[in-house]
Amino acid sequence: MDIKRDLTAKFYAKGNRTPVGIILHDTAGSGTHNDTKYLASPGDGRKVSVDFTVERDGSVHQLIPDLRAGWAYHAGRATQFKGLRNAAVTKGCIGIEIVQKADLSLSPLYPEAQVKAVAELCTYLCKEFRLTKADVTTHAKVITDGSRSDPRKFPFDSFWTYFDEVNGTSGDTGQIFHIVAAGDTLWKLANQFQTRIETIKGLNGINDASNVIVVGQKLRVK
Numbered sequence: 001m002d003i004k005r006d007l008t009a010k011f012y013a014k015g016n017r018t019p020v021g022i023i024l025h026d027t028a029g030s031g032t033h034n035d036t037k038y039l040a041s042p043g044d045g046r047k048v049s050v051d052f053t054v055e056r057d058g059s060v061h062q063l064i065p066d067l068r069a070g071w072a073y074h075a076g077r078a079t080q081f082k083g084l085r086n087a088a089v090t091k092g093c094i095g096i097e098i099v100q101k102a103d104l105s106l107s108p109l110y111p112e113a114q115v116k117a118v119a120e121l122c123t124y125l126c127k128e129f130r131l132t133k134a135d136v137t138t139h140a141k142v143i144t145d146g147s148r149s150d151p152r153k154f155p156f157d158s159f160w161t162y163f164d165e166v167n168g169t170s171g172d173t174g175q176i177f178h179i180v181a182a183g184d185t186l187w188k189l190a191n192q193f194q195t196r197i198e199t200i201k202g203l204n205g206i207n208d209a210s211n212v213i214v215v216g217q218k219l220r221v222k
Contacts, residue, residue, distance in 0.1 A: 001060065001120050007040040009049035009063040013091070014070045020082055021093040021135045022125055023075050023142060024118070025050070026151035031101030036061050039097060050074045050095040052121060056106070058113030060121055067094060067128075081142040082135075089142060094125055098151050109153055119162035133163070134194060141196075157202030160195075176222040180213050193221040 029035040036053040040063050049072040053061045064070050074095030076087045084092045098118055100106070122136050139148045178189060186197045186206075201208065203220040213219065 004061045010041045011047040012049050012064055012070050012072050017068055017071050019094050019129045023093045023095050023137055024151050025139045026098045026100035028102045031106050035099045048073050050097045053097045054117045055099045056111050056114050058117040060117055075139055078145045079142045080144050115158050116162050119159050120166055123166040156198040160199055178219050178221050180215050180217040182215055186211050189221055
């Protein structure tokens with residue numbers, strides 16, 4: 001895939017690094033290329049950055065020159081993932097900011113080109129660092145204090161379809177359904193079927209703000 005490297009983050013750490021995961025965010029900014037430029041060189045004094053941005057036209061920008069020799073400041077506070085906490089999460093996980101407007105007023109919210117580019121980038125990184133689908137997560141899932149919900153309203157059903165297509169695995173995974181039993185939760189089902197809560201919600205039209213499922217309900221889990 002075509003990755004632009006014309007911008008380099010002003011703030012990032014240098015040292016040996018072995019990525020063990022990928023964290024998806026949304027910028028909650030202007031929803032334009034200015035979001036990428038801000039993360040490359042914040043003008044407000046904040047020392048933040050990210051490894052990649054994916055813009056609405058599908059363009060991908062790499063802001064950390066060498067992913068094995070440096071890491072961005074994208075998710076260090078109050079986070080936990082794969083046994084890592086806080087600053088170790090930032091070092092161990094590649095951050096991808098999906099360009100999105102703060103008020104979610106853009107239409108379409110996430111263009112197809114953007115969703116496909118995020119899937120292709122995740123596929124590329126998984127192959128590069130020997131990661132799997134289970135190593136791709138979101139800021140909302142790794143935050144421990146509930147203060148983040150990004151990437152907000154991202155269409156994970158389409159994202160995972162594109163991800164499987166790029167990997168050539170779409171024909172290997174048919175639709176899988178589950179009848180909700182007593183004690184089932186979305187979190188439990190996501191772990192049982194090695195998927196994500198957002199994916200199950202997207203496949204079944206469950207509102208982003210709701211985690212309610214009922215006994216006897218037929219859910220598509222893959």
